[in-house]
Amino acid sequence: MSLFSIQGLTKRFGSLAATNGVSVEIEREGILSIIGPNGAGKTTFFNLVTGLLKPDAGKIIYQGKDITGQKPYEIIRHGLSRSFQVVSLFEELSVLDNVRVGVQRNLGFMNRLFLNYRRAAEVTERAMEILDLIGLADQADQPAAAIPHGDRKILDLGLALTTKPQSLLLDEPMAGLSKAERTRITQLIKELSLTHKIIVVEHDMDVVFGISDFILVLHHGSVLALGEPKDIAANEEVQSAYLGLEVH
Ligand SMILES: Nc1ncnc2c1ncn2[C@@H]1O[C@H](COP(=O)(O)OP(=O)(O)O)[C@@H](O)[C@H]1O
Ligand SMILES: [Mg+2]
Structure with a gap:
């Protein structure tokens, strides 16, 4: 099939x-x-x-x-998950929080006002795993607005991963993107292709x-x-x- x-x-x-x-x-x-x-x-x-x-x-x-x-x-x-030709992020939120929002939404507790401590820790852990995977862990605390264009594209790709596609x-x-940034994303795509279509x-x-x-x-x-x-x-x-x- x-x-x-x-x-x-x-x-x-x-x-x-x-x-x-x-x-x-x-x-x-x-x-x-x-x-x-x-x-x-x-x-x-x-x-x-x-x-x-x-x-x-x-x-x-x-x-x-x-x-x-x-x-x-x-x-x-x-x-099935996707990234976008035009990247849209929560600009004032940190890189980590952008991913946390995605993870949280996909775990289905977006609408709860208070996450209990264990759940919150789980969300952060999963978000950090994604940042490690895409190589943005160093930038976790930066506001999304402050990171370079290449990193924004990578972060958008990370958001697509929050649904565990x-x-x-x-x-x-x-x-x-610049040549160097393209090389970086190409490498990331190759790595992801080992575990994703x-x-x-x-x-x-x-x-x-x-x-x-x-x-x-x-x-x-x-x-x-x-x-x-x-x-x-x-x-x-x-x-x-x-x-x-x-x-x-
Ligand atoms: N929402 C829309 N309303 C009207 N025309 C659209 C819309 N989206 C795409 N198009 C048109 O459909 C065609 C294909 O667009 P698109 O799928 O964006 O092409 P590509 O991504 O290959 O550049 C284009 O002619 C575009 O102008
Ligand atoms: Mg297009």
Whole structure:
């Protein structure tokens, strides 16, 4: 059984089909990158799969379960989590507290005014584990507003981990980052891929061809190709649609 079986997935905004009959099987193993020009429908695809948008047609089967049209909090319970192209943090809260809020929410005691001591300690411990994992433990006490852009992207990735997902969908985790920061996130993604299914939207072709086991190419909301990097690089349709200018 595939991890994802996506059938005829369609989302229209007025007359534009941002996702246009996408059918794709995504296997359990390996890092999958999704590429395609701006406006190809990559973020819309993530929004559909994670329940932020409802499809107009089609089905999303995850681990054999039909999750089509479910709400984000329901989909999170199936083990799917995501990071965002545009990072949104609680700016005045510390790095640690941003993660604590995420952990707390997912343990289901967000609405309780008082956490008992044991619970509070549990939340902090789990949050620190995540900061250790993503390499931000040193910055735990910094206000989120004070940390560099690369660390913000990493923190957002850490927030996606608070739901204990099996699958992580990362939307342009390296956008706007320096070479050094990209290298750091690439390394983190590789580490996380040992324990999580990673699906990543990325524009940096060096990164994409460096880390991917499979590449899905979207174009005008449709699947142009899905295959191993060497096949995608050699695919003439992909080259003329998209890669020509970027891969030498
Ligand atoms: N909420 C929306 N309302 C109207 N049009 C949208 C909306 N979200 C995306 N679009 C359009 O759908 C197309 C695909 O967008 P998007 O999925 O963000 O592409 P990508 O992430 O590949 O750059 C674009 O033409 C975009 O303008
Ligand atoms: Mg996008």
